[in-house]
Amino acid sequence: MISKFIESLKSFFIEIGELSYFTGKFFVEVFKRPFEFKEFIRQCYYMGNKSLLLVGVTGFIIGLVFTLQSRPTLEEFGAASWIPSMVSVSLIREIGPIITALICAGRIGSGIGAELGSMRVTEQIDAMEVSGTNPYKYLVVTRVLATTLMLPLLVFFGDVIGIYGSYLVENLKADVSLTLYINQVINILEFSDVIPSTIKSFFFGFAIGIVGCFKGYNCKKGTAGVGKAANEAVVFISMLLFIIDFIAVFVTNIFYDL
Amino acid sequence: MMQKKNIKPIIEVKDLHKSYGTNHVLDGFHLDLYEGENLVVMGKSGSGKSVMIKCLIGLEQSDSGSIIIMDKNMNDIHREDLDEIRTEVGFLFQGSALYDSMSVRENLEFPLRRHTKKFGVIEDTTPLVMEALENVGLANTINLMPNELSGGMKRRIALARTLILKPKIILYDEPTTGLDPITSKEIIMLMKSIQEKYKTSSIIITHDIDCARVIANRMILLIDGINYAEGTFAELSASKDPKIEAFFK
Numbered sequence: 001m002i003s004k005f006i007e008s009l010k011s012f013f014i015e016i017g018e019l020s021y022f023t024g025k026f027f028v029e030v031f032k033r034p035f036e037f038k039e040f041i042r043q044c045y046y047m048g049n050k051s052l053l054l055v056g057v058t059g060f061i062i063g064l065v066f067t068l069q070s071r072p073t074l075e076e077f078g079a080a081s082w083i084p085s086m087v088s089v090s091l092i093r094e095i096g097p098i099i100t101a102l103i104c105a106g107r108i109g110s111g112i113g114a115e116l117g118s119m120r121v122t123e124q125i126d127a128m129e130v131s132g133t134n135p136y137k138y139l140v141v142t143r144v145l146a147t148t149l150m151l152p153l154l155v156f157f158g159d160v161i162g163i164y165g166s167y168l169v170e171n172l173k174a175d176v177s178l179t180l181y182i183n184q185v186i187n188i189l190e191f192s193d194v195i196p197s198t199i200k201s202f203f204f205g206f207a208i209g210i211v212g213c214f215k216g217y218n219c220k221k222g223t224a225g226v227g228k229a230a231n232e233a234v235v236f237i238s239m240l241l242f243i244i245d246f247i248a249v250f251v252t253n254i255f256y257d258l
Numbered sequence: 259m260m261q262k263k264n265i266k267p268i269i270e271v272k273d274l275h276k277s278y279g280t281n282h283v284l285d286g287f288h289l290d291l292y293e294g295e296n297l298v299v300m301g302k303s304g305s306g307k308s309v310m311i312k313c314l315i316g317l318e319q320s321d322s323g324s325i326i327i328m329d330k331n332m333n334d335i336h337r338e339d340l341d342e343i344r345t346e347v348g349f350l351f352q353g354s355a356l357y358d359s360m361s362v363r364e365n366l367e368f369p370l371r372r373h374t375k376k377f378g379v380i381e382d383t384t385p386l387v388m389e390a391l392e393n394v395g396l397a398n399t400i401n402l403m404p405n406e407l408s409g410g411m412k413r414r415i416a417l418a419r420t421l422i423l424k425p426k427i428i429l430y431d432e433p434t435t436g437l438d439p440i441t442s443k444e445i446i447m448l449m450k451s452i453q454e455k456y457k458t459s460s461i462i463i464t465h466d467i468d469c470a471r472v473i474a475n476r477m478i479l480l481i482d483g484i485n486y487a488e489g490t491f492a493e494l495s496a497s498k499d500p501k502i503e504a505f506f507k
Contacts, residue, residue, distance in 0.1 A: 122355055124355050127351055128368075129317060131344075132341045
């Protein structure tokens with residue numbers, strides 16, 4: 001029992017070491033020529049554009065449900081007019097980035113894990129290497145850059161749709177106009193709400209890309225390995241997202257205190 | 259058998275060792291490949307044939323031993339030199355390894371666009387792509403995706419992708435595995451015709467006796483990580499050694 005625990009602890013730390021090396025390699029390769037610009041754009045399109053619907057629908061429902069759930073309680077205290085402020089601050093600071101990142105972990109992270117895993121198993125990565133291409137640069141660097149860049153944009157999109165969902169409820173329940181709602185949102189938001197959450201989103205995007213690529217790129221042989229890589233990618237990314245979120249909030253609070 | 263004593267081999271492998279943990283896959287393997295020769299390496303599944311061929315092209319690192327390809331030592335080779343060697347050494351993968359997300363044209367263009375040192379930057383790749391596809395008899399598949407091709411067609415397209423760089427040496431990793439007997443025969447004949455047309459030298463990893471019979475100038479039997487026997491097909495198939503006989507039964 002104890003030896004099993006020690007074994008799994010050992011393999012966990014080995015994996016962390018390998019992931020650190022894999023991440024370090026990214027920072028070496030990203031500045032080296034040739035830049036795989038075409039593939040980078042393709043990945044941006046694939047990850048960004050094709051995630052819009054999912055992120056939009058989720059954001060809309062969250063804004064809608066959040067407002068519907070909190071309205072009765074706030075009404076009891078005569079604070080229903082605070083709904084736009086409350087929804088926008090919580091969406092932009094926390095709920096928007098983390099929910100969007102979790103959705104992307106499931107959709108993009110597992111997708112990358114499965115795609116690269118399948119390429120590894122079917123020797124496509126080896127074929128790329130033989131074709132005079134650095135597969136790490138072509139497959140990993142482009143995907144990690146694309147997720148890092150696309151996630152903040154998706155978070156912004158999800159936030160806007162979420163706020164619009166909240167407005168619809170307010171409009172139906174209290175006949176609040178769009179101008180009034182938007183004014184209240186803008187009045188309450190400060191740069192100190194938007195900037196940390198945007199920076200956090202970049203880190204979320206990076207984590208999704210690098211872990212997805214790491215799991216897929218190092219996939220063990222066999223089709224079972226591909227499924228395992230995709231599954232492990234989602235679990236690992238989700239855990240990492242919460243850790244990054246905690247650190248981000250902690251660091252932001254230190255800056256507030258200063 | 260051809261007399262090779264005074265001719266320098268284009269691939270020279272000496273005392274190659276490779277282990278995975280306690281599993282010694284290659285334990286002092288050696289081979290010489292001469293210009294224009296088809297060398298077949300046979301062995302049971304898991305005997306280290308594919309590992310050996312991947313060590314040759316730098317996809318796997320050997321633990322010890324020397325690999326010299328066209329006078330270049332693969333053990334201390336720079337990335338640029340390795341890429342240059344790879345334009346001269348084509349590799350046909352066991353499962354074809356076509357890029358799923360690319361069409362047949364893009365699959366063939368991929369190495370052309372990358373190995374710019376050999377051909378320079380090519381504006382219009384169509385003539386070269388068409389030539390390679392015509393060589394394998396599949397000119398009409400240029401715009402298809404890999405998932406629209408049969409197993410045999412995939413293998414042919416993979417061969418066309420290998421040929422497009424006009425390599426001097428082709429390494430075949432189990433070229434007929436997973437194919438029906440008729441398609442296997444077609445692939446073997448195709449390999450033979452390519453060798454005659456382009457005067458390439460080849461190392462063919464296989465356990466397909468028919469393939470070895472048709473194509474081999476010389477054969478090596480790889481057993482327990484070493485060269486167990488070496489000779490022509492006729493010599494080895496006439497052997498009374500039970501271990502060798504087992505391959506030909």
